[in-house]
Amino acid sequence: MTAAFEREVLIRFGHCDPAGIVFFPRYFEMLNAFVEDWFNEGLGVPYAELLGPRRVGLPTVQLQTNFERISRHGERLAQRLWIERVGRSSLSLRVSFDGADGPRVSFGQVLVCTSLETHQSQPFPEDVRAALVRAVQQQQSHQSSEQ
Amino acid sequence: MTAAFEREVLIRFGHCDPAGIVFFPRYFEMLNAFVEDWFNEGLGVPYAELLGPRRVGLPTVQLQTNFERISRHGERLAQRLWIERVGRSSLSLRVSFDGADGPRVSFGQVLVCTSLETHQSQPFPEDVRAALVRAVQQQQSHQSSEQ
Amino acid sequence: MTAAFEREVLIRFGHCDPAGIVFFPRYFEMLNAFVEDWFNEGLGVPYAELLGPRRVGLPTVQLQTNFERISRHGERLAQRLWIERVGRSSLSLRVSFDGADGPRVSFGQVLVCTSLETHQSQPFPEDVRAALVRAVQQQQSHQSSEQ
Amino acid sequence: MTAAFEREVLIRFGHCDPAGIVFFPRYFEMLNAFVEDWFNEGLGVPYAELLGPRRVGLPTVQLQTNFERISRHGERLAQRLWIERVGRSSLSLRVSFDGADGPRVSFGQVLVCTSLETHQSQPFPEDVRAALVRAVQQQQSHQSSEQ
Numbered sequence: 001m002t003a004a005f006e007r008e009v010l011i012r013f014g015h016c017d018p019a020g021i022v023f024f025p026r027y028f029e030m031l032n033a034f035v036e037d038w039f040n041e042g043l044g045v046p047y048a049e050l051l052g053p054r055r056v057g058l059p060t061v062q063l064q065t066n067f068e069r070i071s072r073h074g075e076r077l078a079q080r081l082w083i084e085r086v087g088r089s090s091l092s093l094r095v096s097f098d099g100a101d102g103p104r105v106s107f108g109q110v111l112v113c114t115s116l117e118t119h120q121s122q123p124f125p126e127d128v129r130a131a132l133v134r135a136v137q138q139q140q141s142h143q144s145s146e147q
Numbered sequence: 148m149t150a151a152f153e154r155e156v157l158i159r160f161g162h163c164d165p166a167g168i169v170f171f172p173r174y175f176e177m178l179n180a181f182v183e184d185w186f187n188e189g190l191g192v193p194y195a196e197l198l199g200p201r202r203v204g205l206p207t208v209q210l211q212t213n214f215e216r217i218s219r220h221g222e223r224l225a226q227r228l229w230i231e232r233v234g235r236s237s238l239s240l241r242v243s244f245d246g247a248d249g250p251r252v253s254f255g256q257v258l259v260c261t262s263l264e265t266h267q268s269q270p271f272p273e274d275v276r277a278a279l280v281r282a283v284q285q286q287q288s289h290q291s292s293e294q
Numbered sequence: 295m296t297a298a299f300e301r302e303v304l305i306r307f308g309h310c311d312p313a314g315i316v317f318f319p320r321y322f323e324m325l326n327a328f329v330e331d332w333f334n335e336g337l338g339v340p341y342a343e344l345l346g347p348r349r350v351g352l353p354t355v356q357l358q359t360n361f362e363r364i365s366r367h368g369e370r371l372a373q374r375l376w377i378e379r380v381g382r383s384s385l386s387l388r389v390s391f392d393g394a395d396g397p398r399v400s401f402g403q404v405l406v407c408t409s410l411e412t413h414q415s416q417p418f419p420e421d422v423r424a425a426l427v428r429a430v431q432q433q434q435s436h437q438s439s440e441q
Numbered sequence: 442m443t444a445a446f447e448r449e450v451l452i453r454f455g456h457c458d459p460a461g462i463v464f465f466p467r468y469f470e471m472l473n474a475f476v477e478d479w480f481n482e483g484l485g486v487p488y489a490e491l492l493g494p495r496r497v498g499l500p501t502v503q504l505q506t507n508f509e510r511i512s513r514h515g516e517r518l519a520q521r522l523w524i525e526r527v528g529r530s531s532l533s534l535r536v537s538f539d540g541a542d543g544p545r546v547s548f549g550q551v552l553v554c555t556s557l558e559t560h561q562s563q564p565f566p567e568d569v570r571a572a573l574v575r576a577v578q579q580q581q582s583h584q585s586s587e588q
Contacts, residue, residue, distance in 0.1 A: 013492060014317055014473050018198065018310045018367055019263050020493070024207050025175035025308065032172060032455050048515020051165065051454060052461070060171050063212040070206070070266050073312055074489020116166050119217050160345060161326050161466065163459045165514055167346070170455055179308050195368020198307060199314070220459055221342020312492065313557050318501050319469035326466060345459065354465050357506040364500070364560050410460050413511050 002142035003080035004135050005042040007034060009097065011075045021070040027105050028063075031095060034079045035111075042081075043131040056125060057114035061090075064108040071097075071104045083139055086132045089113045089121045149289040150227035151282050152189040154181060156244070158222045168217040174252050175210075178242060181226045182258075189228075190278040203272060204261035208237075211255040218244075218251045230286055233279045236260045236268045296436035297374035298429050299336040301328060303391065305369045315364040321399050322357075325389060328373045329405075336375075337425040350419060351408035355384075358402040365391075365398045377433055380426045383407045383415045443583040444521035445576050446483040448475060450538070452516045462511040468546050469504075472536060475520045476552075483522075484572040497566060498555035502531075505549040512538075512545045524580055527573045530554045530562045 009030055017023040035058075039047040050056045071077060077097040084092035095107040113124045124132065156177055164170035182205075186194040197203045218224060224244040231239035242254040260271045271279065303324055311317035329352075333341040344350045365371060371391040378386040389401040407418045418426065450471055458464035476499075480488040491497045512518060518538040525533035536548040554565045565573065 011489075012474055012477055013311060013488065014319065014470055016312045017307060018312065018314045019204050019206075019266075020312045021206075021266070023179075023308055024210075025172055025179060028172035028175050029455055032170075033453055036453055046515065047454065048452075048513075052514055057166050059166075059168070059214065059217070061214050063171075063210075063214070065210040065212070067206065067208050067210070072489075073493055074487065119166075119168070158342075159327055159330055160341065160458060161323055161464055164454060165457045165459065165461045167459045172455065176308055180306055183306055193368065194307065195305075195366075199367055219342075220346055221340065313498050313500075313560075315500070315560070317473075318504075319466055319473060322466035322469050326464075351460050353460075353462070353508065353511070355508050357465075357504075357508070359504040359506070361500065361502050361504070413460075413462070 001082065002139070004083050004139045005038040005081040007037055007079045009034070009077050009079055011071050011073055011077065013073055016073045021072055022104075024067060027065075027067075027097070030079070030097065031107060031109070034081065034095065035093070035109075038081055043128070043135060045128055045131050050125075050128070051116070054125070055116040056122075056128075057116045057119065058091075058111050059114060060109055061112050062108075062110040066106050067104075068106065069099065069101060069104045071099060075099060077104055083132070083136050084108075086124075086129070086136055089123050091124075091132065148229065149286070151230050151286045152185040152228040154184055154226045156181070156224050156226055158218050158220055158224065160220055163220045168219055169251075171214060174212075174214075174244070177226070177244070178254055178256070181228065181242065182240070182256075185228055190275070190282060192275055192278050197272075197275070198263070201272070202263040203269075203275075204263045204266065205238075205258050206261060206266075207256055208259050209255075209257040213253050214251075215253065216246065216248060216251045218246060222246060224251055230279070230283050231255075233271075233276070233283055235270050238271075238279065295376065296433070298377050298433045299332040299375040301331055301373045303328070303371050303373050305365050305367055305371065307367055310367045315366055316398075318361060321359075321361075321391070324373070324391065325401055325403070328375065328389065329387070329403075332375055337422070337429060339422050339425050344419075344422070345410070348419070349410040350416075350422075351410045351413065352385075352405050353408060353413075354403055355406050356402075356404040360400050361398075362400065363393065363395060363398045365393060369393060371398055377426070377430050378402075380423070380430055383417050385418075385426065442523065443580070445524050445580045446479040446522040448478055448520045450475070450518050450520055452512050452514055452518065454514055457514045462513055463545075465508060468506075468508075468538070471520070471538065472548055472550070475522065475536065476534070476550075479522055484569070484576060486569055486572050491566075491569070492557070495566070496557040497563075497569075498557045498560065499532075499552050500555060500560075501550055502553050503549075503551040507547050508545075509547065510540065510542060510545045512540060516540060518545055524573070524577050525549075527565075527570070527577055529564050532565075532573065 015026040082094045093109045162173040229241040240256045309320040376388045387403045456467040523535040534550045
């Protein structure tokens, strides 16, 4: 199934631990940067404006992670993202970081839209919701054209 | 239910993001440090020797995380750990970081014992296995004396 | 010369790189946490209140660092801090992280007091200034009693 | 003066602190990633091979840092690097991360070539030395053609 967004990430020296493989908390930094890239480049919603002047938060509330294979310094992983569900104020994603030998780590992530004044959940702003709906439609049309 | 291990962690400036709350990848650094403390102080298995000269790895293979409440700079969280299951070469933990108002984040973590030469799974070394079994027994005896 | 503040830090797995030694950016996280401890425990100025509700910033403007010896996972370093100079709105520190074999890393750090509304420098708040002056006096009295 | 190497870096949410600006230890992660990019893309020396299978280390031994202006989430900084001196086993760099309003942070960094078996300094491998000498010559020829 075609991903809604795709990028590549280089595994850096600073991502790796004395065992010579990615220190697992670093994968979550990569995940957050990847979602940031998706908002900026995929959805066309400037992430820094959203979380800055617009005071809209996108905290992660659930995260299921499978570490499937090790990754080493110098490798390039394909990062892929699929939208599972867009709710009124929540968003479910599936994300995979893949090497040549298959998935290295996969995530099921639920994010919630909040006000950064109150840290309470709130509906997505109209433009964000529209961008998410468009992205779901594109994902589905890719999917049906693949069948 | 009494935890098998318990510590306190201070939420530091460097853990927090522009929204003023913990940046979620930092929780995983705290989780790894907490498991390290448990090995050193709870199990009596020096973690640095295990992963260094003994070349025994303990990578996380599955991690389910619920972010339940926000945490802010300057707060002290109680970190608690329960052993769910000790297998031949795997270990399932439940971990919770709690504030005064209840759990902030809770983890279900599965770790596997590996060789750091091959990154393949292997049975726990005898002393580690014995320490884990002892910890499970203590956890159960606390539990039954609580009933 | 007796330090104005002293703590111990454990070198953790997550601080170390594939070369098996501390990844140098981690030393700066330790430095920031150490200065935070000094404010909280040494100066008696709650750091989270200062940078949170009081909106007083303490950014680092200059930092000279010498990495003198390597540090490995599992080592405990003595962290020591000396006040070099307290200005109207700036503070110069000397900090050393020491192993049994001598200094591992030493820092000359200049911090400035700012408003977090404007990010412009401002004089230290009265209580912070008083605490800093007291700390300098204690440091000097230790020093003269050592002679 | 033309830089020997130049890239751009996006200031991410995860780089920033509750004051809304880059948390200074994150600049050092960016610095290390930038030097890694320079080896890979500028010098044509694969950094992961060097520090991995070839067991050649490049620890930083001295680092002078000036934090000149604040950087905020969403900004793009130009990263520039100049070679100051190539020694038998050491390398002095000047690095600057610049915003539209001028330098945000500038570094004077001294790295040493070591053996990762012994952590002792050693001369640069021939290919690395040759690549560094070539880079210095290019930097100088750019410089003279600018005059």
